[in-house]
Amino acid sequence: MSTTYYFAIVGTNDSPLYEAEFGAHQDESKYLNQFILHAALDLVDDAQFMTNACYLKTVDRYNDWNVSAYVTPSNTRLMLLHENKMEETIRSFFVDAHELYLKTMLNPFYEPNTPIQSQTFDSKINGLAKKYLL
Template identity: 85%
Template sequence: MSATYYFAIVGTNDSPLYEAEFGVQRDESKYLNQFIVHAALDLVDDAQFMSTACYLKTVDRYNNWNVSAYVTPSNVRLMLLHESKMDEAIRSFFVDTHELYLKTMLNPFYEPNAPIQSQTFSTKVSTLAKKHLL
């Protein structure tokens, strides 16, 4: 059985900028995934002041799910809901996704804190997920 991952980029005003699911997708758990990640935002805010690193590792657990987080210097949170313990692979995924997000931010037509709707961005995130997580 393949693992399931839910990835979200959350803006500075706690609004979702991007979200994607990788692996086995279950329609009934879509809203549960969003709820679990959103509930972990307060824990990310607390954890980011306890560490000097961008990658905060696992910040919350819900049943057999883990929520890992990566906070950019501009306070945008990259969140991953997952079942497995692959800290190095998750860190690599976050670093590469952060670089991809920065390239998107450099686009003069991108409005800060606006949802990312680019199909190219989604394709590249999926490729990074396959490379590091699946």
């Protein structure tokens, strides 16, 4: 059985900057995945003030799905919708994804809080998913 993961980077104004689905692709569930992550944004905002860590672990559950979050110092939220609990590997995925996001932000041609449309960024995120999640 293959597991599906849905990853999103949400900007400071709650707009999606990047999204990707890994594993068994189920296009009909894409909008449900977006809805679940968007519904968890308030819980992420509440949880970030309870700790000084960037990785917030699982902040919400919906049926068999868990929502894990990582908040950058600039308040950009990295969120992952997943079925199984692999806290340490998810944390490692978030740390490396945050590093890729920082490298994108350092690009002088990238406008902050706009969608990331780089093919290189997308392929590197997919590589991280294969390394840690799949």
